[in-house]
Amino acid sequence: MPSPRKYSVGVDLGGTNLRAVAVSDDARVLGKISGDTNLSAGRDAVIKDMVNAIRKLDDACGGGDLAGVGVAVPGFIDMKRGFIVGSNNLPQFDRFPIRDEMNRLLGKPVILENDANAAAMGERWLGAGREVDDLVLLTLGTGIGGGVILNGKIFHGSIGMAGEFGHMTVYPGGNPCGCGNEGCLEKHASATAITAMARLMQLGESVPAREVFRIATEETGDRQWRAIRIFEKMGEALGIAIANLVNVFNAPLYLLSGGPLPAWDLFAPAMLDEVKRRSFTFRNSKTRIERAVLGNEAGLFGAAYLPLAGHTLLPHHLEIEEN
Amino acid sequence: MPSPRKYSVGVDLGGTNLRAVAVSDDARVLGKISGDTNLSAGRDAVIKDMVNAIRKLDDACGGGDLAGVGVAVPGFIDMKRGFIVGSNNLPQFDRFPIRDEMNRLLGKPVILENDANAAAMGERWLGAGREVDDLVLLTLGTGIGGGVILNGKIFHGSIGMAGEFGHMTVYPGGNPCGCGNEGCLEKHASATAITAMARLMQLGESVPAREVFRIATEETGDRQWRAIRIFEKMGEALGIAIANLVNVFNAPLYLLSGGPLPAWDLFAPAMLDEVKRRSFTFRNSKTRIERAVLGNEAGLFGAAYLPLAGHTLLPHHLEIEEN
Structure with a gap:
């Protein structure tokens, strides 16, 4: 070489x-x-x-x-x-x-x-965003983080706190968050939120997100229905947030990454329904919402x-x- | 000359x-x-x-x-x-x-x-934003529009539809909007929304925003209380939206302009309370939320x-x- x-x-x-x-x-x-x-x-x-x-x-x-x-x-x-x-x-x-x-x-x-x-920059260089200059990435984990690329550059905001998508309010009266707010996106759509919803839906006290995914895809009956519903709720919260981001940034590409990504087929339909309904920019443009490809x-x-x-x-x- | x-x-x-x-x-x-x-x-x-x-x-x-x-x-x-x-x-x-x-x-x-x-560019050149490179402007009128200046330049988004703040979802189950969504900011905080709330609060069928302002500042008793409450509700909706914008952009300055601006003292306290509660970026930075100064x-x-x-x-x- x-x-x-x-x-x-x-x-x-x-x-x-x-x-x-x-x-x-x-x-x-x-x-x-x-x-x-x-x-x-x-x-x-x-x-x-x-x-x-x-x-x-x-x-x-x-x-x-x-x-x-x-x-x-x-x-x-x-x-x-x-x-x-x-x-x-x-x-x-x-x-x-x-x-x-x-x-x-x-x-x-x-x-x-x-x-x-x-x-976000990695995806733009070598991953799902190679052909765009602007993209918005949401990273789903125990919390939800974000990265924004504008004109091929990382957008930092005035003191480096831009892209705090996990703490966008999606439900003004929603779940309480340690940040002092309620209804933060990450309290309704992160891996932690999936576990919390599993508790509320009586699937168990501390069921990890991947176990909720397994229940949704492998079990049957009421437990399966509850697990599927959890991912739908997660998709709805993501959809509200992403619709707002589409209305604000009008970027051509929004990417999701992180642990819950294998459940894409369970949460993405509800997510995309919300975005379609809540953003006429989305309906009138070629905005794409996709999975990131470079993983961790x-x-x-x-x-x-x-x-x-x-x-x-x-x-x-x-x-x-x-x- | x-x-x-x-x-x-x-x-x-x-x-x-x-x-x-x-x-x-x-x-x-x-x-x-x-x-x-x-x-x-x-x-x-x-x-x-x-x-x-x-x-x-x-x-x-x-x-x-x-x-x-x-x-x-x-x-x-x-x-x-x-x-x-x-x-x-x-x-x-x-x-x-x-x-x-x-x-x-x-x-x-x-x-x-x-x-x-x-x-937004006018305010940055000659108005309230002369000393910043980044600012976000919300224009309150029959609808709500927006303009974003980043690094001293207008931020357009990929097809010129960036900054559609009027159609950010602030209440997922809120008032229906002609755009197909519900709970859009402009259905809860524009001059049109003030008139609609005045109808719901039984202040009259088609009371213009400036008349609601007059009732709030000049009348007494229950009518005054209702009119004041309308501006508080307007402030809460604005606060939810602006908190999200602070979390997304981390700009040093957010400006409001338009017809309802004279009611600043009626809606701004509720607005600022919401932003404080819903954005730790706001609480941990010198972010300013102010009136635009150049008017129309x-x-x-x-x-x-x-x-x-x-x-x-x-x-x-x-x-x-x-x-």
């Missing part, structure tokens, strides 16, 4: 898994490392693990030109100062200058990005894309230090 | 009023013309009126350099082809190539823009700004013909 002209390393730092990938600027995967996020060993150990993984990938790509490193993390990012603000999954990193520290250790540009934003690697590849795209990816008022 | 280096003409073509203004690139008003939109005389007569007004202003500015003309119109704009699609107020102009026709008659670049988008001239000045900003205002995939 000839040395690539230019490549980058993407890192996905989750609360459980730490992954890194080296990708050439023509989108060839040059190497990959996966492991656990060793949070119990402390923050510095995790940073060391990341730096070692990046160096290992860089060595294996010897002869190329490492453009930089993109790091996807859960939580809000202070883009200007390059740190995480209030992440539930990585509390040790709260307000620690992770970007500058990695930059110092590696001697390469480092870009820190929210994982849902990175996933979208953020990893999106992170790898960031250094290759250079500073054009950043809002005009921000600057990333280059050494 | 010395001749300006460069100036433009903005036109606001409404269903009732036709206005034009000449503005220098340093924001001096050089001349103004107001009249009726003579729709009964036919489309060509209205175009002639516009062209005559523009030439008159241009003549009065003799010696300067007319950069171009911006025309604000109600309805969706097909930005690529330069015409209005489905305007309730200007049916004679539906799908007529108004931009190219005016360009042909004037020999100057002409930019066609939705009136709410133009108003925002669109006129925004239209005038467009030719001065040049093609950088347009999405990268669009081109405006210049002759």
